[in-house]
Amino acid sequence: MSATLPTGLAPASPAPRAAARGLAHAGRIAVALLVADLRQRTRSLRFWGVALAISIAAWWCLPPVNASYMIVAIGDHHRGFYSSAWVGMVLAMMSLLWSLIGFYLVRGTVQRDFDTRVWQLLGTTSMRRSAYLLAKWASHLAVMGGLVGATLAVGLVAQWVRAEDRHVDLWELVKPSLFITLPTLSVSAAFAIWFDVIPLLRRTAGNIAFFVVWVTLLSTSAVGSGHDKQAHVADAAPVLEQQPWRSDLAAMQTMQWSLEHQIARQIPDRTLRDGFCVGCGSITAPPARFLWTTWEVAPAVLWGRMLWLAGALAGVLLAVPLLDWAAARAAVPATSDGARTPRPLRWLQAVLRPLQGTSRGVLVAAEVFLVLRMRPLWWWAAWLPLWGVQLFGPRHAVALAMLGGWMLLIDAFSRTGLRDHEHRTVELVATAPRAQRRLLAARATMLVGLAWVAIAPGMLHEAFAHPALAASACVMAASLALWGLAAATLTRSSRPFELVFLIVAYATSQGLPWLDASARGHAVTLAHLAGIALAAVILAASLRADPRGMR
């Protein structure tokens, strides 16, 4: 006897049901991973430190009307009244910056699972690799989204305190972050996954590579955001349909288009022609304000933004086939230096032999070996052109070659202070009398020495003609070395120093004098001397600090 069910009530065939069960299982795993990951991250002081710093930065982005600077402006000094819509817009325009900071904050969780061998527990379960990576990506996005949420909260407070337009419209406040910032951050989150999966990009090399990627994205955004000559005649409603759906990653062009078309009637065409700036700095005239109560945006533009999100998602899924390979690569080395065979560097042993008569010299020599023995061949080869330019190049090229030399040592500066933690030798050295002091002195000596060796030909080049410039370069080198050590001691991470160094180096290459050994004037040298003093204070304080009960 059999009964026939109506078509709509018929049980699903076994295959789709199994597929649905599998999907639900993967979903549960992904949620569990996401929650655990978020707990792990948000329970660190670093996360709350960055959240506080970003909140302060967000407050600084919304200066009062009598301030002498602007962060987002049209032309030289035009900005919107602080309505919810304009506050949301200003904060969304900082998305490229958040994406940079966010990457350095979130990256490393996949690698952490490899390093802590949690992966051995996860990888041997029925967990789908795609669920794992998507959970990590979602976790990255949630952390960065949380920070953006904090900036929006600060924005709301700023809107109320600045009191230019106290009408709160939460949708207008959140809308730009949702459609501009979120897709931008999703791409950063996907990069963070890839940079953990590819062994070469896991450490300092990846931090440098991402900065290069970010600068490239920044420049493509800036290049595209030109003035639309038709803007001044435009009536917002009809032209909305003409709004281009494509956008650069940070949506600079989309925002430029919206600004020009929505405020064309409120400010002079001349001002519009000057374009808009993000991170403008000081202004030459008192702020002029326009009304900005809503961000008018065509649905096609929003779908265009979602393409970036979809692209990021696809990028994460593309990394799935590499995950097991990456985990296997990570499992081979016993330390973070990888399985690379150390070079004996016999010539260096001979050079450093005179040092080894005293215990302090032995320490300095060992530190030098630790920094140099694992270097690949290309690293040694890179010194030839750099030193060649330092010896024979024109002054500006000499300065850039010096910067290049320091760049080759960036991981030494940023990681030496972390060595005992990374190699799990803390307990071996901390139980020796006055070991911290001895090691710190040896590491500072080694780093300053290497920073000087990196620019030795350049200093030789300048020593006779411009001894002041050579002395200035010496001071810069010492400042860099000590700040690397101090930042690692202070933050227990290499990333803050690496990020700041990359920004400063980039700014120097663009003409700022911060690390330009060819720049005349004493201001930069004096600033570096002050920096050396401050770094020394931090390092001295670290000897007194007793975080684990050690003295």
Next chain:
Amino acid sequence: MTKTCLPAWLVLDDVSFAYGRGPAVNRSRNLTLGPGIVGLLGPNGAGKSTLMRMLATLARPCSGRILWRGTDIARAPDVLRATLGYLPQDFGVYPALSAREFLTFLAAVKGLAGAATAERVDECLAQVGLVEVADRALAGYSGGMRQRVGIAQALLNDPQLLVVDEPTVGLDPAERVRFRHLLTELAGERLVLLSTHIVSDVEASAAALVILQAGRIVFNGTPQALIDAARGRAWDWTIAPAQLAAARKAFVVSQSMHRGADVQLRVLGARPPGAGAVPAEPSLEDAYTDLLARAAAPSQPMPEAVA
């Protein structure tokens, strides 16, 4: 009952330790130790590693004092550090250095004088049998070889107090035996604190035992005293396999072994567990298991050597 009677090199005076604001994980009331090998035994989570870290100056007691030859090591850790050798349970090495270079580096960290260092490094390498591979990079060392490097570094300053935390983990049987012999050789005029949960390690080398449970010292005496305390409390009992689960539930069983169709148990308790049970000579492991069972049940009488 025999109590250890040693010159007071190391004294724990009402020491307690807690993580953050949590409950105390270690409440070592009073303990006095002198030269010789002292085995520190206890189940996982008993507080052995916490006590070891306090003795190695890596953690400070929340209350009480640890005195090394009369000096409070929380106030003046360098007094102990100058004469301390410590082998942590888990440690790393610098893979870019050879064993000789790594030991020379650590000798400098410990503040050893330059001229004698090379000789001392060679001695330590010889003691742990690494002379032939001393110039190979540590990146290529096996886990057991790295453990031996760890032992060598602990010996560099010829320490008076040698603290070794789970030292035989990762060693193969031959290396384990070699390490026990080394410990016996080293004991002489120094205090060796050997923390482990492997009873046979202690049985082979320790002259005194300190047993921790739930952060408290539940025994301080010689291994023989511990065995004596368990004498008359060990029974060999042969039962059918079907009874095994019930027997395990009802009694403290330290061993079980299939003998033909039956199962032979070593049961610990004041009375025979059932018909056919015969008195047995307790091993150190039996005595240790019996002690932990009694310590977990406060109504049970404890051996006299309990601190």
